[in-house]
Each structure stands twice: as structure tokens, then as C-alpha cells.
Amino acid sequence: MSALKENVDPPLKKKKPPRWSDIWLKNTKPLKHLVFSMPLQSQTLIPNFPNIDRTLLLSDELLLDVLSRLPLSQRNPNSLVCKRWLNLQGRLVRSLKILDWEFLDSGRLFTRFPNLTHVDLLNGCLFSPRDSGILLTHRLVSVHMSSVFCPNCKFLQENMLPVQVVDKGLQALANGCPNLRRLVVINASEFGLLTVAEECSTLQELELHKCNDNVLRGIAACENLQILRLVANVDGLYASVVTDIGLTILAQGCKRLVKLELNGCEGSFDGIKAIGQCCLMLEELTICDHKMDDGWLAGLSYCENLKTLKLLSCRRIDSSPGRDEYLGFCPALERLHLQKCQFRSKKSVRALFRVCETVRDIVIQDCWGLDNDMFKFASVCRRVKLFSLEGCSLLTTEGLEAVILSWQDLESLTVVSCKNINESDISPALATLFAILKELRWRPDANSLLVSSLVGTCMGQRGGRFFKKT
Missing domain, CATH: 3.80.10 (Leucine-rich repeat, LRR (right-handed beta-alpha superhelix))
Structure with missing residues (x-):
């Protein structure tokens, strides 16, 4: 019995299911054939793989040309396709409004958008609560504000970046965007603007807020400037002063001006005369809410090539324009646009139409005080x-x-x-x-x-x- 051994079958071992890695490694020959043949047959294999980006076959220049022909409404969706398209769309952007100053100060602006020609720094220069539901809207600026607001204070003046910070940003902008053609900025000094004038020789349009006579020294070096908008004083927002000194500096430095807009500027006959004598290419002059001395209207006769004159939101025209023989007239003037002006003096209205006697188009909109006696001077x-x-x-x-x-x-x-x-x-x-x-x-x-x-x-x-x- 002891010699007899019980025959017991060993337990059956369960076979493990094959793994994908084993199958993959056992069939390396077809894979090697595929890998080595891809460079030679890429054009025939790509249609079999729909997930491969076919735009990789296009050069950046060719893809840029394609993207530039698409509507502007598709610009943002296209930039979400991939990093390459994001960078290419950034190269197509020419105009940008800066809302966060850190974006400019960090240098990311020039990496993301290397070909900018139009930059608006106005909102970026202001401290504004982004989560506020209160929007302060003015003809010149729109900005979010907090619920604590004093109507007698200069709101924007108390919420601006320091002049030194703005000048530093202008220096970075001048170095990063040498082809800059249009710039909007507030609270800059003559040194920051001088840097822009020296580095950006193609600058043609400038909108300058909160400027004074000293600041205008910086733009005198902008030899190719054609369109200039000066905003000196805005009631309730900020205050600065531009006088005949600044207008004379402007006239002697920017002799190629075609369009000029003066908002809240002071001055007199001498400043307007200097602009007329030096800026011989000036065709359009806009004066908004002026603080000029009496007699400034006579200076318009020196603008011999002026074609369009606009007076906007002026509380008075010219209380004492002087005698008719000293007024003169603008020989090339074709259009007179009066909007939201106050006609308080018959003498000033008579002098205005006298200076503009050659006009062909007259537009009068929402002007207070215009009655039959005043309108007859037209x-x-x-x-x-x-x-x-x-x-x-x-x-x-x-x-x-x-x-x-x-x-x-x-x-x-x-x-x-x-x-x-x-x-x-x-x-x-x-x-x-x-x-x-x-x-x-x-x-x-x-x-x-x-x-x-x-x-x-x-x-x-x-x-x-x-x-x-x-």
C-alpha cells in the first residue's frame, strides 16, 4: 500500500490573456517597414490618418496669407486651434487697446503681437476696478469706477499711473514697435514722448490726454505727424493747461499736420496764428470746449489751406472778436460744423460766419441760442x-x-x-x-x-x- 502512490492530477493553470505590448513587440517587422517608409510615402499615408494636422505642410508665410483673408469675426476662434495658429494670428494683429499695464511692462505684448502699428494705452494707464458694474462714459473715454465717487474731484486724475511709469512703458513700446503709426496715451511727459518720436519715425497719428506746454516739447520731434488730438482739460475728469506757448511749440515742430483737434485748450490769437503760419498742410481744425481768450477767431484767417472747421461743445465762440477789417476769412474753407455750442453773443456769431464766408457745407446740430437774429448772419x-x-x-x-x-x-x-x-x-x-x-x-x-x-x-x-x- 505504501508503494502505491495516488495518482492526483495537478491543478490546471489558467492562461493569461495576451497583452497589447506582447503583440506589438512580436510584430516589429511591419512596424519598422512603416516607420522607414513614412518619409518617402508621407503624402500617401496622411489621408489615412485624419487626426494629423495637414497645415503642417504649409509654410508660415503661406498660412499667414490664408488666415489674413478670413473675416475678422473668425480671428479669435482661429487662434484657439493650436499654438502655431495662436502665434500666427498674433502676427496679423495691427491694432490693440491695452487694458492691463503689466502686459506691456512684462514684454509679453511684443512677443504675442510683434507687428503692432496702432496702440491705445489710455485705459491701461488708469486704475480701474474690473469687477465694477459702474461704467463712466465720456465722449473721450469710458472707464469702470467704484461706487465711492465725489462729483467735485478729478476722478481720472486721482486714478492714473505715475508719469515715470508711463514714460517707462513708452520707452519699451518704442523699442518693441518701431513701426508704430498711431498712439493714444495719457499722463506722459516730454521725455517719454521724445523717445517715441526718435524711435518711431513712422508715427503719423497721436492722441494725447492730460497734456501741457512742457509735454508738447516732446512731440515737436515727430516730423511725420499728420493727425494730432490734444486733450488738456476735461471737467470732472482731469485738468491741465495748454497755452499759446504750447501751441507755438507744436506749430514749429509738427509742420506736416493735416488734422488738428484741440480739447479744453487755452490760447489766443497768437497761438492760432502760429498754427496757421507754420502748418501749411492743415486741412481740418476741430476746437472743443475751448478756454481761449477773446480775439482768437481772427487767427483762423492765417490757415490758408483749411477746408474743415468744427466747433464742438463750446460754451462761447468769441466774446470780443474785433473789427471786421482785422478778422479776415479762410479762403479755402468748405465745411463748417457746429455741434452743441452756445450762441450767447450776436457779435461772436456774426464774426464766425464772416470768417467762414466761403463755406459750401454748413451743419448746425443741437446748438443753444440760435434764433432768427443770429441765423441771419449766415x-x-x-x-x-x-x-x-x-x-x-x-x-x-x-x-x-x-x-x-x-x-x-x-x-x-x-x-x-x-x-x-x-x-x-x-x-x-x-x-x-x-x-x-x-x-x-x-x-x-x-x-x-x-x-x-x-x-x-x-x-x-x-x-x-x-x-x-x-
């Missing part, structure tokens, strides 16, 4: 072809008719929101004028029926009849 402008009147409630139909009938070349007339101009007062002479106008927009009030009554007539055709024949 009859001195004999060459008017286009006249637009909007939001002037003191002018009557009689006062309007007395002037526009004297304009023999009038072709286009617009009258909107002038409640004292009534259709019932339209004379036969004025109706005849309406018939021969090339363009008429007549809506003095909400109850105006003239436009609907002209449907089906020959209005709008030079020499056409006022009523359609039946």
Missing part, C-alpha cells in the same frame, strides 16, 4: 450748397426762409427736430425752392406731413415740378 455765406439744421428750437420758419432763399446754389437741405419751424408757415417761394432741391430731408417735428405728401412727386430732381401732373 446769409454772408453765398456759396452754400448743403445745409443741415438739427435740434435748434428757437429758429422759426420765417428766419430759416430769409437765409436759405439767399443761397442761390443750395442743393441739399435737412431740417430735423426744430419745433418752431412749422409747415403751415411755408411760403410759395420756399415751396418752389423745395421743388428744385436735389435732396430734402424735412422733419422739424414728429407731426410733419410734408414728407408723406411728397410721395409720388418729382422731388429730388433738379428743376422738377413740386406737384405731379394728373
Whole structure:
């Protein structure tokens, strides 16, 4: 019994399922064949792999040309495709508004957007709470503000970056964007602007906020500057002073100016005269909320090539313009635009139209104090072809008719929101004028029926009849 051994079958071992790594390593020959053949057959193999980026076959220059032809609305989605497209889209960006100053100070701006030509630093120079739901909007700037606000203080002036920090940023910008063509900045000094002028020889447009006479010394080196916007003082936001000294420095340094806008600037006849004598290419002058001394209007006659004059939000024109023989006129002036101005003095309004007697287009919008007695001075402008009147409630139909009938070349007339101009007062002479106008927009009030009554007539055709024949 002891010699007999019990035959016991050993336990069966379960076979392990094959692993993907074993199968992969046992079949290396086809893999090697595939790897070595890819460089030679890449064009035939790529269609079998839809996840491979086919744009890798395109050079950066060719892909940039493709991306540049796409609509601007697709710019942000395209930059999310991959890092390469992000960098390429950055090279296509030419204009940028900086909201975070650290983005400029760290140098990431120039790495991300190396080809910038238009940079707006206005909001980046201001301390503004991003999570605030209060938005302060002005014609010149929009910025978020905290709930604690004193109406008597200069809000933006107390929330600006120091001048030294702004100048340092301008120096970095000048070095990183040598092809800069347009710049918007606030609270800079003459040293920061001088750096931009020296490094960015292609700078053509500059918008400068909170500037003074000393700051204007820095832009005198901008030899190719063509468009300049100076904002010295804005009530409730910030305050600075530009006088005749600064205007003279500006005139002698920027002789290629084509457009000039002065906001809240002081000065007088001497400053405007210097601009007219030195800036011979000046074609458009905009004066907004000026603080100029009496007699400045006479300086406009020295702007011999001026074609457009705009007065915006001026509380007064010129209280003492002087005698007519000293006023002169602008020989090349074609357009006069008056918006939100206050006509307080007949003498100043008379002098204004006297200086602008050669204009062909007159636009008056939301101006306070314009009545029949003041508007009659516009009859001195004999060459008017286009006249637009909007939001002037003191002018009557009689006062309007007395002037526009004297304009023999009038072709286009617009009258909107002038409640004292009534259709019932339209004379036969004025109706005849309406018939021969090339363009008429007549809506003095909400109850105006003239436009609907002209449907089906020959209005709008030079020499056409006022009523359609039946």
C-alpha cells in the first residue's frame, strides 16, 4: 500500500490573456517597414490618418496669407486651434487697446503681437476696478469706477499711473514697435514722448490726454505727424493747461499736420496764428470746449489751406472778436460744423460766419441760442450748397426762409427736430425752392406731413415740378 502512490492530477493553470505590448513587440517587422517608409510615402499615408494636422505642410508665410483673408469675426476662434495658429494670428494683429499695464511692462505684448502699428494705452494707464458694474462714459473715454465717487474731484486724475511709469512703458513700446503709426496715451511727459518720436519715425497719428506746454516739447520731434488730438482739460475728469506757448511749440515742430483737434485748450490769437503760419498742410481744425481768450477767431484767417472747421461743445465762440477789417476769412474753407455750442453773443456769431464766408457745407446740430437774429448772419455765406439744421428750437420758419432763399446754389437741405419751424408757415417761394432741391430731408417735428405728401412727386430732381401732373 505504501508503494502505491495516488495518482492526483495537478491543478490546471489558467492562461493569461495576451497583452497589447506582447503583440506589438512580436510584430516589429511591419512596424519598422512603416516607420522607414513614412518619409518617402508621407503624402500617401496622411489621408489615412485624419487626426494629423495637414497645415503642417504649409509654410508660415503661406498660412499667414490664408488666415489674413478670413473675416475678422473668425480671428479669435482661429487662434484657439493650436499654438502655431495662436502665434500666427498674433502676427496679423495691427491694432490693440491695452487694458492691463503689466502686459506691456512684462514684454509679453511684443512677443504675442510683434507687428503692432496702432496702440491705445489710455485705459491701461488708469486704475480701474474690473469687477465694477459702474461704467463712466465720456465722449473721450469710458472707464469702470467704484461706487465711492465725489462729483467735485478729478476722478481720472486721482486714478492714473505715475508719469515715470508711463514714460517707462513708452520707452519699451518704442523699442518693441518701431513701426508704430498711431498712439493714444495719457499722463506722459516730454521725455517719454521724445523717445517715441526718435524711435518711431513712422508715427503719423497721436492722441494725447492730460497734456501741457512742457509735454508738447516732446512731440515737436515727430516730423511725420499728420493727425494730432490734444486733450488738456476735461471737467470732472482731469485738468491741465495748454497755452499759446504750447501751441507755438507744436506749430514749429509738427509742420506736416493735416488734422488738428484741440480739447479744453487755452490760447489766443497768437497761438492760432502760429498754427496757421507754420502748418501749411492743415486741412481740418476741430476746437472743443475751448478756454481761449477773446480775439482768437481772427487767427483762423492765417490757415490758408483749411477746408474743415468744427466747433464742438463750446460754451462761447468769441466774446470780443474785433473789427471786421482785422478778422479776415479762410479762403479755402468748405465745411463748417457746429455741434452743441452756445450762441450767447450776436457779435461772436456774426464774426464766425464772416470768417467762414466761403463755406459750401454748413451743419448746425443741437446748438443753444440760435434764433432768427443770429441765423441771419449766415446769409454772408453765398456759396452754400448743403445745409443741415438739427435740434435748434428757437429758429422759426420765417428766419430759416430769409437765409436759405439767399443761397442761390443750395442743393441739399435737412431740417430735423426744430419745433418752431412749422409747415403751415411755408411760403410759395420756399415751396418752389423745395421743388428744385436735389435732396430734402424735412422733419422739424414728429407731426410733419410734408414728407408723406411728397410721395409720388418729382422731388429730388433738379428743376422738377413740386406737384405731379394728373
